[in-house]
Amino acid sequence: MRPVVLVSYPDPFAAEEAKSLVESADRSIAGMFTQKYLNHSRYGVGSGKAEEIKEFVKESKAEQIVVDEHLTSRQIYNLEKLAGVQVIDRERLILDIFYSRATSTEAKLQIELAEIEYEMPRVRENAKLTSGGERAGKGGMGEYVVDVRFRDLKRRMSFIKEKLKNAQRKRELYHQQRVRIGTPVVSLVxxxxxxxxxxxxxxTGEHKQTSSNLFTTLSTTTRSLRIHNEHEVLLTDTVGFISRLPTYMIDAFKSTLEESLAADLILLLIDVSEGLREIRIKYTACRSVLEELKADRSKVLVVFTKYDSLANPEETTRQIAEDLGIPNPVAISSKSGYGISKLRTMIGQHQYVISASK
Structure with a gap:
């Protein structure tokens, strides 16, 4: 694994999530630094902290610095010049994880679109930095190199968007066919x-890969599910949400997520094995994404997962439900099977599932 220096916030949740991202990207953490603000103009971190990181990189032989925040091209350039190793920001790290996880053609296109959105604002700034502040030189036919690069990215973006539109049209045809047949769709988010x-x-009896790493699932998968031999529904597994995900990354996956959120029932899974503060942050992040994608709140059923890991499950889930303002959550354990039969029954009896199957 590639040894890196991680720079994050002193907030425990932010720091732990940053560590998980680094580990999910197959990197090992040689050392970690925290700072309250990561938006200082020169390096992102303050100048004193940057000097500390530089010395640590020399001693530890770390090969990369990962900063858990958005950085401009200039901030990255300045910190790389000071420390003598590659610097990447949170967005670049997430894109790297996405690249390593993508399996379907559509997921790869969506990630490439997000990559272009990440690169476009940086093209001109990078050109200035590499040419000593002057505008990058002219190439063939008297055009500036930066303009050629910018135009290539825009052309590539148009091509990818057209490909994704074609994929979306196919999904819409599938959706119309499903409506005609009358098979309800249930999405896991x-x-x-x-x-x-x-x-x-x-x-579903599937054997999809599971992992404690972040973003194990990037492509949606749909399989049929029979509810107590009465109803047949289609169950869809989707890409996971994360806090501080830039809008352009959500937009890149929008077509896939919107199709999932057009389901007759949306099961919003909340891991209750963590602390109340972490649960609150994650629940709020999920709600924000659902609102941004204009999901119908009346179709959302909250499911508390990992119930078996709680020492006092009934009291803990009651407290979590009260804190989050959730009236009737379903508590389950996929490990022990607790609550699974009840969940199946609730899916089958949900008004939107019943109306879709008529």
């Missing part, structure tokens, strides 16, 4: 590593 794929495997 939630924060990354909340147990969506484990539950999906349990309900």
């Amino acid at each position: 939630g924060y990354t590593s909340s147990g969506k794929t484990t539950l999906f495997n349990l309900l």
Whole structure:
């Protein structure tokens, strides 16, 4: 594994999530630094902290610095010049994880679109930095190199968007066919590593890869599910949400997520094995994404997962439900099977599932 220096916030949740991202990207943490503000103009971190990091990099032989925040091209350039190693920001790290996880053609296109959105604002700034502040030189036909690069990115973006539109049209045809047949769709959504794929495997008998790493699932998978031999529904597993995900990354996956959120029932999974503060942050992040994608709140059923890991499960889940303002959550354990039969029954009896199957 590539040894890196991680720079994050002193907030425990932010720091732990940053560590999980680094580990999910197959890197090892040689050392960690925290700072309250990561938006200082020169390096992102303050000048004193940057000097500390530089000395640590020399001693530890770390090969990369990961900063858990958005950095401009200039901030990255300045910190790389000071420390003598590659610097990447949070967004670049997430893109790297996405690249390593993508399996379907559509997921790869969506990630490439997000990559272009990440690169475009940096093209001109990078050109200035590499040419000593002057505008990058002219190439063939008297055009500036930066303009050629910018135009290439825009052309590539148009091509990818057209390909994704074609994929979306195919999904819309599938959706119309499903409506005609009358098979309800149930989607699993939630924060990354909340147990969506484990539950999906349990309900459908599938063997999709599960992992404690973030973003194990990037492509949606749909399988049929029979509810107590009465109803047949289609169950969809989706990409996990995460806090501080830039809008352009959500937009890149929008077509896939919107199709999932057009389901007749949305099961929002919340991992209750964590502390109340962490649960609150993750629940708020999920709600924000659902609102941004204009999901119908009346179709959302909250499911508490990993119930078996609680020492005092009934009291703990009651407290969590009160804190989050959730009236009737379903508590389950995919590991022990607790609550699974009840969840199946609730899916089958939900008004939107019943109306879709008529």
